[in-house]
Amino acid sequence: MDAMHANPEVVTTHDVQHDGHHEHHQSFITKYIFSQDHKTIGKQFLITGMIWAIIGGLFSVLFRLQLGFPGESFPILETVFGKTWAPGGTIKPEFYYALITMHGTILVFFVLTAGLSGTFANLLIPLQIGARDMASPFLNMLSYWFFFLASVVMMSSLFIQTGPAAGGWTVYPPLSALHDASIGSELGMDLWIISIALFVISTLMGGLNYISTVLNLRTKGMSMTRLPLTIWAVFFTAMVGVLAFPVLLSGLILLFFDRNLGTSFYLSDIVVNGQIMPNEGGNAILFQHLFWFLGHPEVYIVILPTMGIVSEVISINSRKPIFGYIAMIGSLFAITTLSFLVWAHHMFVSGMNPLLGSFFVLLTLLIAVPSAIKTFNWLTTLWRGNIRFTPAMLFSIGFVSLFISGGLTGIYLGNSTLDIQLHDTMFSIAHFHLVMGVAAFFGMFSGLYHWFPKMFGRYMNPTLGYIHFWVTLIGAYLIFWPMHYEGLAGMPRRYLDKSPWVSFNQFGDLDRMISIVAIIVFAIQLMFVFNFFYSIFKGRKVTTLNPWKANTLEWTTPIKPGHGNWPGEIPEVHRWAYDYSKDGRDFIPQTEPVGANEKIEH
Amino acid sequence: MQTFFIVAILVLGFLITFQIAKTSEYVSVLRGEEKSRRQSNNINAFLLLAFLIIGLFGVYYCNETLKDKILYVSASVEGENIDTMMWITTALTGFVFIITQIALFWFAFKYRESDKRTAYYFPHHSTLEVIWTVIPAVTLTVMIGFGLYYWFKITGEAPKNAMVVEVTGSQFQWDFRYPGKDKILGKKYYKNINAATNNPLGQVWDDPANHDDIHTTGEVHIVVNKPVKFIIGAKDVIHDVGLVHFRQKMDAVPGTPTTMWFTPKYTTKQMKEITGNPDFVYEISCDQMCGKGHWSMRGVVIVETQEEFDTWMFSQKPQYYVAFPDKDPSNPAFKPDSTSAGSAAVSVGNNQAKTRQ
Ligand code: HEM
Ligand SMILES: [Cu+2]
Ligand SMILES: [Cu+2]
Numbered sequence: 001m002d003a004m005h006a007n008p009e010v011v012t013t014h015d016v017q018h019d020g021h022h023e024h025h026q027s028f029i030t031k032y033i034f035s036q037d038h039k040t041i042g043k044q045f046l047i048t049g050m051i052w053a054i055i056g057g058l059f060s061v062l063f064r065l066q067l068g069f070p071g072e073s074f075p076i077l078e079t080v081f082g083k084t085w086a087p088g089g090t091i092k093p094e095f096y097y098a099l100i101t102m103h104g105t106i107l108v109f110f111v112l113t114a115g116l117s118g119t120f121a122n123l124l125i126p127l128q129i130g131a132r133d134m135a136s137p138f139l140n141m142l143s144y145w146f147f148f149l150a151s152v153v154m155m156s157s158l159f160i161q162t163g164p165a166a167g168g169w170t171v172y173p174p175l176s177a178l179h180d181a182s183i184g185s186e187l188g189m190d191l192w193i194i195s196i197a198l199f200v201i202s203t204l205m206g207g208l209n210y211i212s213t214v215l216n217l218r219t220k221g222m223s224m225t226r227l228p229l230t231i232w233a234v235f236f237t238a239m240v241g242v243l244a245f246p247v248l249l250s251g252l253i254l255l256f257f258d259r260n261l262g263t264s265f266y267l268s269d270i271v272v273n274g275q276i277m278p279n280e281g282g283n284a285i286l287f288q289h290l291f292w293f294l295g296h297p298e299v300y301i302v303i304l305p306t307m308g309i310v311s312e313v314i315s316i317n318s319r320k321p322i323f324g325y326i327a328m329i330g331s332l333f334a335i336t337t338l339s340f341l342v343w344a345h346h347m348f349v350s351g352m353n354p355l356l357g358s359f360f361v362l363l364t365l366l367i368a369v370p371s372a373i374k375t376f377n378w379l380t381t382l383w384r385g386n387i388r389f390t391p392a393m394l395f396s397i398g399f400v401s402l403f404i405s406g407g408l409t410g411i412y413l414g415n416s417t418l419d420i421q422l423h424d425t426m427f428s429i430a431h432f433h434l435v436m437g438v439a440a441f442f443g444m445f446s447g448l449y450h451w452f453p454k455m456f457g458r459y460m461n462p463t464l465g466y467i468h469f470w471v472t473l474i475g476a477y478l479i480f481w482p483m484h485y486e487g488l489a490g491m492p493r494r495y496l497d498k499s500p501w502v503s504f505n506q507f508g509d510l511d512r513m514i515s516i517v518a519i520i521v522f523a524i525q526l527m528f529v530f531n532f533f534y535s536i537f538k539g540r541k542v543t544t545l546n547p548w549k550a551n552t553l554e555w556t557t558p559i560k561p562g563h564g565n566w567p568g569e570i571p572e573v574h575r576w577a578y579d580y581s582k583d584g585r586d587f588i589p590q591t592e593p594v595g596a597n598e599k600i601e602h
Numbered sequence: 603m604q605t606f607f608i609v610a611i612l613v614l615g616f617l618i619t620f621q622i623a624k625t626s627e628y629v630s631v632l633r634g635e636e637k638s639r640r641q642s643n644n645i646n647a648f649l650l651l652a653f654l655i656i657g658l659f660g661v662y663y664c665n666e667t668l669k670d671k672i673l674y675v676s677a678s679v680e681g682e683n684i685d686t687m688m689w690i691t692t693a694l695t696g697f698v699f700i701i702t703q704i705a706l707f708w709f710a711f712k713y714r715e716s717d718k719r720t721a722y723y724f725p726h727h728s729t730l731e732v733i734w735t736v737i738p739a740v741t742l743t744v745m746i747g748f749g750l751y752y753w754f755k756i757t758g759e760a761p762k763n764a765m766v767v768e769v770t771g772s773q774f775q776w777d778f779r780y781p782g783k784d785k786i787l788g789k790k791y792y793k794n795i796n797a798a799t800n801n802p803l804g805q806v807w808d809d810p811a812n813h814d815d816i817h818t819t820g821e822v823h824i825v826v827n828k829p830v831k832f833i834i835g836a837k838d839v840i841h842d843v844g845l846v847h848f849r850q851k852m853d854a855v856p857g858t859p860t861t862m863w864f865t866p867k868y869t870t871k872q873m874k875e876i877t878g879n880p881d882f883v884y885e886i887s888c889d890q891m892c893g894k895g896h897w898s899m900r901g902v903v904i905v906e907t908q909e910e911f912d913t914w915m916f917s918q919k920p921q922y923y924v925a926f927p928d929k930d931p932s933n934p935a936f937k938p939d940s941t942s943a944g945s946a947a948v949s950v951g952n953n954q955a956k957t958r959q
Contacts, residue, residue, distance in 0.1 A: 076605045093894040168891040174856060175839040175893060181773070182893045268857030269792040271804075272773075272838040276793050284840055284855050318713070319721040327731050349842070350853045351860030354757035358750050365742045372738040373731070375702060380730070382709040384722035388639075389646035389714070397650065397710055404702050408695040411742070415749035417687050417756065421849050424842065424889040463623035466646065477657065485668040490846030492889045495897040503846055503885045506671045523612050527619070540627060581721035601725050 026563075034145075036137035037563040041144050042122030043455060046448075048144075048151060049115020050529060056106035061522050063099045063496070066091045068515025070497040085163070094183050096496045097166040101184065102158070104169025105192070109199055110154070112302040112440050114147045117241070120305050120447055121210045121234040123455065127554035128228050130219025130571060132564045135212040139205045146202035150195045157191035165192035168494065170295065173266040173287050177258045180273045190259065193252045200245045207238035207245075219553070221573035225329075225602045226590065228552050228577040229322060232329050233308025236336045237301050243340070244297040251290030258282070285350055292343035299436050300339040303403075304332065306443020307374060310396040312577075313446050314378055316550045317393035318385030319586060321578035321601070324377045331370035338367040348416040349423050357416050364414035371407050375400065386581070390548070391465030395446035398473045399439050405477075406435025409484065424494075427487020430480045438476040445469075445528070452532075453547050457560040458539030464531040468524055475521035479514050486510070551577045551589045576602040640715070647714035654707035658700070673846070674877050677884065677905075678864040681849030683752040690748060694741060760863035764829035767822060770803055771834075771841030771854040774895030776886055779803060780816040782920060787833070788812025795837065800925040807922065813929075817921040821902045822886075824866055825911045831863040841899065842890035847873070848903075853890055866905045873905075 035041060065074060073089035080086075085095040122140065126133050134140045157164040166184020167176040175181050176189050214227070214235045227235075254265040258279075266287045267279035315322040322328060344352060344360040378400050387393065409431040412418045422428060445468070452460050491504040498504040498511075546555040553573070557565050571591045579588040583598065594600050630638035676682045713719070768779040768787055781787045788811035795804035802819075805812045824830045834843055836854040843862065844851045852862040874882045886901030906914070923930035930936060 074605070093897070097891075097894060097896075166894075170891075172840055172891070175891065178839065181839050270838055270856050271792055271795045274797060276795065280857075283858060285858060321723065321725040323724060324726045324731050326726070349851045351855060351858060354753060357757075358753060361749060361753070362746055365746050366739075368742055369735060369739050373735055376734040377731075379702065379705050379709060380724070382706070382713060384724065385709075385713045386715050386719050386721040387647075387710060387713050389643050389650075389710075394646060394650075397706065400706055401703060404699065404706070408699055411695055411745070412688075412691055415687065415691065415745060417684055417749045417752045418691060420756065420851050421684050421688070421846075423851055424844075461623050461627055462642070463626045464620070466642070467619060467623070470649065473653070477660070481661070482664050482668060485664070485672055488672040490673065490844065490887070492844060492887050492897075494891050495887075497897055500898055500900060501885060501887070502879075502881055502883055503887070510668070523616075527616055530616075530620070540631075578725065580723070582723045584720070 034141060036133070036141045038122045038126050038134050038137065038140060039455070039561070039563075039565075041140055042119050044144050045114060045118025045122060045147065048148065049111050049119065050532070052106050052110040052115065052151065054526070054529065056103050056111060057522050057525060059099045059103040059106070061519055062091065063096055063103070064515040064518045066096055066496050068512045070499060091496070093496060094163065094166060097168075097182075097494070098163045098184055098188075100494060101166050101168055101171075102154075102164050105154070105165070105196075107437065108169060108298065108302065109196065110147075110151065112436075112444075113241075113298070114199070114202065116302065116440065116444050117210075117234060117237055117305055118144070118147065118206060119444075120230065120309065120451075121206065121238065123451060124228075124230050124554065125210055125213050125234060126217070127454070127557065127561075127565060128231050128552050128577075129214060129217060129222055130553050130573065131213060131217035132566075132570070134209050135217060136209055140209050143202050143206035143209065146198050146205065150198035150202060153191050153195040153198060157188045157195070160187055160191070162186035162188055164188040170288075170291055171255070172284070172291070173255055173258060174270055174272075174284055177255060177266055178270070178272050178277070179259070180275060185259075190256070193256050193259075196252060197249060200249045203241050203245050207242040210234055210238040211242065219570045219573055222590075223602070225326070226573055226576045228308075229311040229325070229328055229332075230305075230308035232332055233304045233306075233311075236332050237304040240297045240301050240304070240336055240339060244294040244301070247290055248294035251287055251294075254290075255287065285347070285352070288347050288350060289344070292346045293340070295346065296343040297339045299432070300335055302436055302440045303443075304335070306399065306440050306447070307332070309443050309447040309450070310378065310399045311381075312552075313392045313396040313450050314381050314400075315578055315580065316450075316548055317388045317390055317396075318382055319388075319580045320381055320385045321580055321582075322377070323380040324373075325576065325578060325602070327373055328377055331373045334370040335367060338363060338370070342367055342414075345414055345416075345419070348419045354416075361414060361416045365411065368407065368411055368414070371403075375404055375407070390449065391460070391462055391469055392446045392450035394466070394469045395442045395449065398469065399442040399446060401473075402434050402439040402442060402476065405481070406431055406433070406439060410435060421490070422487055424492055425487035426483045426491045426493055429493050430483035430487060433480050433483075434476070438472075438480065442472075445472075448532070450548065451554075452535065452539075453542045453559075454554055454557075454561075456536045456539070457542050458535055459542060459547075460531050460535040460539060464527060468528045468531070471524040472521055475517050475524070478517045479521065482510055483514070546589075549587050551579060551587055553590060556589065556591060575600055643715050647711050650707050651711040654704065654711075658703070674873075675868075676847070676849050677868050677873060678848035678850065678866055680756050680864050681847075683755060684849040687748060687752055691745065694745065760831040760861070761829045764831040764863055765825060766831050766833065767824070768803075768833045768835070769822070769843055769854065770837060771843070771888065771892070771899070772837035773839065773893050774888070774899040776820060776822075776843075776899070776901035777803060778818045778822040779921075780818075780915070780918075781811075782814030782816055784811055784814055786811040788815050792837070800921070803921070805921065807925070813922040814920050815922070816915070816918045817924075818918070820900075821904060823904045823906060823911055823914050825908050826866050826869045826872075826905050828908070829863055829865045831861060834860045834862065839892050840890050841888045841892045844887040844889035845884070845903065846887065847884050851889055869905045869907060870903075871906075 075089040077086035078089045085092055162183050165188045166182055176185055179185055214231060257263040258265050258267055264279035264282035266284050267282040270277040311322050311328060342360060342364045345364040348357050413422055413428060413431055449460055449465055486507050542559050556571050573590045574593045575590055577590055582588060676685050766781055770777040789806040789809040790804045791806055792804050794801055794806060834852055834854045836856045841854040843854055848864045850862050850864050852860050874880055884903035886903060888896055888899035927933050928935050
């Protein structure tokens with residue numbers, strides 16, 4: 001184990017370089033804009049992510065207006081979006097498809113990947129492993145700025161004349177490859193590809209940094225099996241990202257060639273708009289393999305960090321060790337590995353060989369086992385605890401509930417026989433919004449309420465936190481639970497008006513209810529955003545070092561840690577992070593040496 | 603105006619909430635933080651319990667309200683397997699759902715903070731962990747077993763006697779082609795596609811097998827109790843043949859043909875009675891995002907008896923005659939020995955087709 005300890009030399013140089021005394025020499029620009037402090041970079045990811053979340057959320061409100069009230073006119077839409085996109089205050093189909101595409105892209109990539117990993121990996125890795133900063137603070141800064149560039153490019157696609165990409169967040173060719181197939185496949189699609197390419201670069205730089213920091217910069221005594229689960233989670237997340245994102249990038253490069261250089265990777269035998277295309281011999285399904293080779297791991301990139309956060313928050317607030325620490329790491333590892341072997345479950349009805357499909361059924365349902373282990377371990381952690389319901393804890397409990405509900409429907413979809421019926425219906429929308437969308441947001445909120453005092457030296461208002469939690473939890477179930485029934489009735493996803501259909505037009509009232517609830521839930525998120533920014537400046541001040549009575553190292557830093565985190569020596573670690581309620585003591589910080597007769601876990 | 607009111611109400615509601623929240627923070631400081639923290643801890647614990655109870659009731663209520671709006675009986679023989687599978691899965695996952703949600707919220711409520719209790723230091727327990735690894739693994743294996751058994755039945759080879767229909771998706775409509783009397787679908791080449799010359803599917807007229815092929819748009823007729831095999835393709839982008847009532851679905855990919863088959867159990871007429879809906883029709887929904895008209899890409903399947911089908915088929919004219927009216931024997935301008943393309947191999951008629959069989 002000793003070889004794994006942080007190299008003392010590295011630590012010393014860091015000591016000198018980022019000594020707290022340097023702080024006041026920094027200009028505004030180096031301190032807040034081109035900062036190399038992991039805490040500041042984390043906040044940059046967070047705030048950029050929040051802006052994206054508001055935009056992405058607002059888009060969903062807009063298309064829910066269409067879904068809940070098809071044909072109705074909302075004059076304000078014409079005022080805001082103009083006659084081209086919302087003539088007479090109704091949403092044009094082109095606009096609708098641009099909205100859902102951007103909603104998916106923004107939330108999956110910009111909010112729940114960059115916003116989530118970027119915030120918590122940056123904030124927590126150095127603080128919880130006992131390091132002064134990332135292995136390469138410079139690369140870390142670049143990682144944010146590439147994300148920023150990606151954001152600028154994606155944002156600009158919203159303002160061009162032909163509008164942004166509109167072929168769904170999965171951008172399947174030929175639709176996305178043929179300029180003539182859709183207005184969203186014009187310039188908007190090129191910008192989408194460029195933006196995501198920049199995004200991938202950002203993810204790689206961030207990910208490599210997270211991995212090498214966790215491996216190399218742990219403080220003395222912090223063996224791998226003493227790491228808090230948050231660190232394990234972001235560590236595995238980074239690995240998944242580093243291995244999966246390049247595949248998406250290569251797939252997108254080929255798509256870019258097909259679009260603009262006349263190659264035929266994905267195109268064959270196509271007549272679009274009466275125009276005969278010369279391409280022959282390509283295969284459209286190839287793109288789906290490349291996309292989902294990232295796309296499936298991507299959903300775990302989204303959920304793994306929140307699993308870490310939830311494990312940490314549940315343990316602290318139950319005043320109990322997380323149950324089955326090693327099993328928790330093992331299941332994270334199993335999920336990481338298996339997540340690369342299940343991608344084709346998104347393609348059961350693409351014409352894939354049924355025998356090949358059957359292997360993917362097997363592997364897909366296998367991945368439910370580590371998910372089940374994690375769930376049972378969370379439940380057991382609660383069992384016989386002494387639970388404090390901070391807003392963070394409530395969001396973690398909500399996470400577990402949503403993860404169960406959404407995970408179980410994965411078992412329907414993963415069984416190819418049922419997927420024939422359910423693929424690309426509202427059932428799959430319900431599945432992934434519960435298990436990924438809402439659950440990941442719950443994990444993220446949980447982390448924000450929990451670490452806000454560390455980030456800003458103040459608390460968020462808990463009453464607003466409770467309101468936020470209850471409205472969001474109830475709203476999420478009201479929105480997504482009944483949606484399963486629409487899917488069971490076969491209602492396809494991405495249908496903006498069901499009135500021409502005999503088979504799917506029976507859910508008008510339901511759709512209206514869902515839309516109204518969605519608007520309320522969105523409004524409550526704005527209240528959260530308000531609480532967040534208000535509390536940064538006006539929140540109640542933190543007066544103790546360790547407000548949640550937690551064991552991990554970040555609570556040994558000053559209330560407002562400077563660059564370098566600890567003013568003096570980095571503390572040494574003597575035990576794992578989960579000694580809660582042990583030997584009659586409420587909590588035993590990781591820095592406390594092991595007692596003479598004490599039996600230790602790790 | 604309405605929008606303005608809604609926004610005003612939201613803002614007002616928000617301001618009030620905020621004031622209350624702010625005040626409660628001050629009050630808690632005055633009254634002693636620990637005491638008010640305990641109080642809100644208890645409130646939230648009770649709310650969690652209430653959420654569990656109301657939530658489970660809500661699940662039941664939701665099911666009661668919506669269960670009649672979902673699927674009727676499976677309209678295909680094969681789809682019955684899917685329905686069985688759906689029930690098995692719902693029973694199992696429903697059981698797990700109820701147990702785990704109850705455990706979650708009940709534990710949260712029961713073990714809310716109290717001075718009388720200290721938390722129990724319980725870091726791990728190997729037997730327990732093995733149990734909840736093995737039980738899900740075994741259960742899932744059983745479900746995989748059932749699932750794959752049906753999967754191979756459904757996706758296996760179509761029966762020999764299956765009727766063949768070609769389905770082609772394009773933005774935003776469905777085209778169908780029947781092989782005609784020779785039971786052979788003639789060759790196609792996508793560069794022949796030309797709406798102006800009445801060749802929407804790109805049939806190669808040199809291939810005599812094409813001369814009796816029937817083309818329809820938007821509506822496909824099939825025969826009850828007779829397996830039907832769809833050969834599926836697309837002209838422009840990926841579409842998907844979604845047949846809810848038959849429990850079938852398959853992508854339509856340009857350049858790569860796919861297939862599906864099933865055996866319809868009820869005629870459209872019978873289904874109108876079963877569903878009690880006089881407007882009932884079997885619909886084809888496009889289930890793959892294909893552009894701005896995706897949501898409206900609708901087709902209709904008419905399931906009828908063999909006699910009805912034969913009558914209908916008899917009234918159809920091969921696309922060849924549409925493209926070359928002078929080849930059509932029912933056309934007054936019919937010229938048996940015309941010199942135009944493909945005529946040599948043709949001379950229309952059934953004799954030729956029969957020889958090919
Ligand atoms: C219990 C394990 C799970 C299983 C067996 C499972 C299975 C599936 C399957 C088979 C699909 C494809 C459905 C279709 O398109 O027909 C799917 C879709 C999806 N799942 Fe899961 N899933 C599981 C858990 C998760 C988790 C944990 C996440 C994310 C955190 C997730 C996110 C998604 C997303 C985003 C989609 C939809 C992608 C799209 O088509 O746009 N799933 N899931
Ligand atoms: Cu997946
Ligand atoms: Cu479509």
